[in-house]
Amino acid sequence: MRRGTNVHALGGFNQIVILDTIRRSREGLSRVEIAEQTGLSAQTVSNVSRRLLDDGVIREAGQRILGVGKPRIILQLDPSGGYAIGVHLDPSVVTYVVLDLDGRVVAHSASTTPSDVAPDLMVERMRESIDAIIVEAGVDPARILGVGIAAPGPLDLERGVVLDPPLLEGWHGVALRDALAEATGLVVLLEKDVTAATIAELWTGSSHERDDFMFFYYGTGVGLGLAIGHEAVRGATSNAGDIGHLIVDPDGPLCSCGRRGCLGDAIMPRSVVAGAISTGLIGAHAGRPDAVEVDEALARIALLAESGDRGASAALEVVAARIAVAVVTVANLLDLDTVVFGGPYWNHISGSVLERISVLVNTSPALVTTHPIAVTVSSIGNDVAAVGAACLVLDDVLSPRPSALLITT
Known part of the structure; x- marks a missing residue:
């Protein structure tokens, strides 16, 4: 459980801490319970909760009577408060999903990966497919938090580049992350496909039912995702799993x-x-x-x-x-x-x-x-890597990280 801080300047981090705490409780929590679990003051919880309610990210879900005193209002995550798009680029098929804040798939589409289309034209096709699935999902485009891409390795995640996947002809040194970000106007995250599949299992699983496991990926090629201590293992260059x-x-x-x-x-x-x-x-x-x-x-x-x-x-x-x-x-x-x-x-x-x-x-x-x-x-099915790619976005938005507290010049 991440703990917050009552320093006013760190409200952004506290907001993510509170949102993450609410998200992890399926039944919802009262403001008092949130304060107890996060170590934040009642005033900080109240202020942040009001902003999250105004933004439509959480909702009031009835009341709960806990001992004496007036009933406490329960706060829950509002799944429709935001959406993430996941794209899985497999040498055989390109899969698209839209996930709500609960990690539920609200739209899905897939198309055969063309072997004779240059990467730049493929990026344009991805943009068109992303636009189409947003319409199909019937969600407000302003609620889209970003796009995650799962691609076969090796990758240069720091630069967002697909280096030279053996089963994707013509994809040598393709700056996929930035190209798709420019085409869509959305924040784009890139991850290796087997790692994305592992993240999907971690994100959609309940609590710590699986902390240490391998994910055996059987697609056009084969790969292995790894989770140790409830964390995906990426390796020195984020290309683990070959x-x-x-x-x-x-x-x-x-x-x-x-x-x-x-x-x-x-x-x-x-x-x-x-x-x-x-x-x-x-x-x-x-x-x-x-x-x-x-x-x-x-x-x-x-x-x-x-x-x-x-x-x-x-x-x-x-x-x-x-x-x-x-x-x-x-x-x-x-x-x-x-x-x-x-x-x-x-x-x-x-x-x-x-x-x-x-x-x-x-x-x-x-x-x-x-x-x-x-x-x-x-249990996720064939779309596991695409779901994992979308979970990257949800994790980036909803999971608190102490690095957010670092001050850089």
Whole structure:
């Protein structure tokens, strides 16, 4: 619990402290309770609460009788007091969401990521899509707090630049953050996709139900988000989570890096589909399959496995085994007790591999942790990275940080 200060000049920080305190109480709090929890004076709480009420960010939600004396008016967060937009740039699909202050998705849209569109034109398409989803959500544009973008790494977060993602052709050194900010006129935050997915789990979860976990992201490529002590782990350059070249099968397929059995090339959806085509499990596409065709083919393989097809089951068994090796390696290294799966392609294979992964992980002779590993699926769904990108904005606006108290010249 963050504590406030009664120094008048720090009212901005106190406002965020009070707002954060109210947000974390689903039932709402009285002004007296807010003062007790924040250490702020009754007058400071009263003044700040009045401003928040006038701004429409909080609302009065009835009265509560607590012992003797007159009933206390309860204050709650008003979800419609502000909105955040999340954008997930995946090499296969671009997803957009609008979240209210409660973190609830009020609008969603998605479109295939074009392979032949230059980044500057793609930014213009993003602007158009953002304008459209604001209209679709039916929210006041003046209530939009900002835009968060989740993009594949590596990134230069300090400069807001997408450096050279391996599966996004033409996106070398693209100043995405500033370009979209200029196009939309909104504050824009940039984050790596797997970190954004992890933030979504932290932000939308209740209290500290998950403090230490890995988020296994299964999209066009694979990645791993990390949370330790209820904080997302970003690393020295904010590019933590690249596990594509973790070797999970020394006798596996040759990777683009020149080694064999790297996780990414071995289990990415396009590789699974290519393997199924080569064995005759499904029909071949004319030329290299596009994102829609990969999506449809992976779904078809999963349906075959669920119906008992031995070839499809064997193909997904290999995927489960390779994922389990990666999970055990990371769990041992960081002493994590939970793995959460999600991403645009995860739902296709989840029914066939989730239980098997749990068994393989928890019976692995290589597992040295002193606790079982909980294997679960994100409740957010395919939009988890986009939701996480929007949560970046909410966190930036609603979470108090002591650094706000520093005076710079």
